Amino acid sequence: MWRRLASAVAGLLVLFIGSLAFNAASEQSRWPGPLDLVRTHPWVVLLLLIPLALIGLWQAPRRDRARGRPAPATYRLPPRNTNFTGRDATLRELRQRLTSVNDIAMQVVHGLGGVGKTQLAVEYAYRYRSKYRFVAFVDAEHPDLVASQFASLARELGLTEVSAEQVIPWVYGTLLDRRPWLIIFDNGERPGTLAHALPSGDLVRNGHVIVTTRVSGWSSKAGVIDLDVFTRQESVELLIRRVPGMTTVVADRIAEQLGDLPLALEQAAGYMDYNHTAPQEYLALLRSRLEDMIARGELADRPAVVVATLWQLSVRRLETEQPQAVRLLELCALLAPEPIPLELFTSSPDTLIEAAADPLAWDMTVGALAGLGLARRADSSLVLHRLVQAAIRAAMPHEVHTDARVRLCHALLAAVPHDIHGDPDARPRWQELLAHVLAVTKDDPPAECAAETAVLLRLASAFLLQIGDRAVALPLCERALAIDESLAGRDAEVGFDLITLAQIHRELDAPEKARPLAERALCLHESCLPADSPAIATDLATLARILRLLGDHGAALPLAERALQIDQAAYGPDDPYVSFDLVALAGVHLDLGDHATAVPLISRALRIREASYAPDHLYIGYALLLKAQALHELNDPTAVDLARRGAQILHTQLGRTHPKTDEAFALVNRFLNRDSRQGHGDTG
Incomplete structure (x- = not known):
């Protein structure tokens, strides 16, 4: 221009x-x-x-x-990654920090192994190399070898016959004539291990230093950029560019299975390229053989690096320095890639891990995982990347895996609320632990924890049924029943599985499947439990609801009345379980057209629930809707407001698209339309 x-x-x-x-x-x-x-x-x-x-x-x-101007001289700088994806904002931030007059000239890029720290640093060197006169790349994973690399670097700079003690300061002194310069220390350990190799004083201002590391503790030495996994958009972009025939939908699902870890995505692309595997087939392999797949697939520029071995060095180091942290890592590897409540380990009646008994030892044990980048630590939880978990599981001996699973089953069974319907705090606790229960119980159980696995599966299905996930609850309860039926002396537990399964089929609008299950449950419990057992009351109330759906109201009425009598005698007149019996009995009277009898029963149930549960609890919403139906049949104008309140609770708790929410709003609209027609008739 x-x-x-x-x-x-x-x-x-x-x-x-x-x-x-x-x-x-x-x-x-x-x-x-x-x-x-x-x-x-x-x-x-x-x-x-x-x-x-x-x-x-x-x-x-x-x-x-x-x-x-000649291109800057370089020392051991790896080739540029032609498939480098995204990270533009992070690169700009890194450049701004290094060149800011108010900031130091050393920056640390910290993150999980495989997250792309080295690739980011190398891309920075190429993208901004016109700004430098000399660029060097130093492998810092083994601190003892850093000095020898500086000796080689000294020879590149024309320095000869320099003693080993003087080589590092002489290199920095020589670089004064080649400023500005850039040195990348890749995969550094703790700050102390690199103190001898990092510039200090005036030397820092003559160039820039980037340290990549998995290890925490650098904030006192330099600014730290925490590098996270790819965004989903970046993951999809990389897979589509690398793999012919890859669609956005399949790329999204592969990225989800791999937790958006850049190294894993590159490895997946390499596997599909070499084996000519169709993306959909690769996705199926990931879902069924994740632990095997993370060991397969090569990177063109790093053929020896795979996700399966990425964290081995850190684990070996932990085994030497913090063996209890390895035990914790193995336990966490069997849980879900979701926040793991630390209370699960510290409050377990059985000793899950010895370090949990001592607050200081426990803090250092948890901190060791976070410090080496194997986990993220929050105030009361720990989160592991799903591929870290897969790599640890793949390396666990069979007996270690079995022992960890048995101990986790015991700990989870003690941690989850068993009284899902009566405990007001059951829902938030189950929401916190459900994913971990499903992770631990997903495979056939060892004999040592088969009974505990069956109970966990049944309780999980009951919770899922409570929040409306009926289709998810069904196979879990069927697995629980199969396990209990395979064990001796489990008649009562089989009965609990059967009645839960009957409730699921009733909610799935299959009363004909539910009835024999409920009848068998009642028969089993009557044969092995006292006649006044609340479990029998649950069977009776459930069977009464099923018979209502089948139109057999005459048979349903005495069952509902007997259930109410048992629970009132066992728990007292104001217990939440009594409210379920009242609702069941009111439902029979509604079906019989006896709305005047039904209303006080529902009103009493509603009062019990409002005193026992949070104002927006689902059980209150259900009771409001049932009362609205009864009052509307009696032409009570308050019915619409009650129905609106109930529908809003379902909307809040289940979401607008849930079938029960749709039914609730349809009920409100039906009431409004009927009132509108009646109003027009009066006017006319």
């Missing part, structure tokens, strides 16, 4: 001077066109053109110098 501008200015100057000469020779008093300005204000135009010409002349040598 400046060259064109200088040429234009020079042309204008020639035109200006030529015009002056022509005017002098021809004694013209009038110039045509745009030259009128030159004629009328010649010196003003000249004063404007001279600075532009000088700028153009000044810029030309600068451009020539820039074109002639």
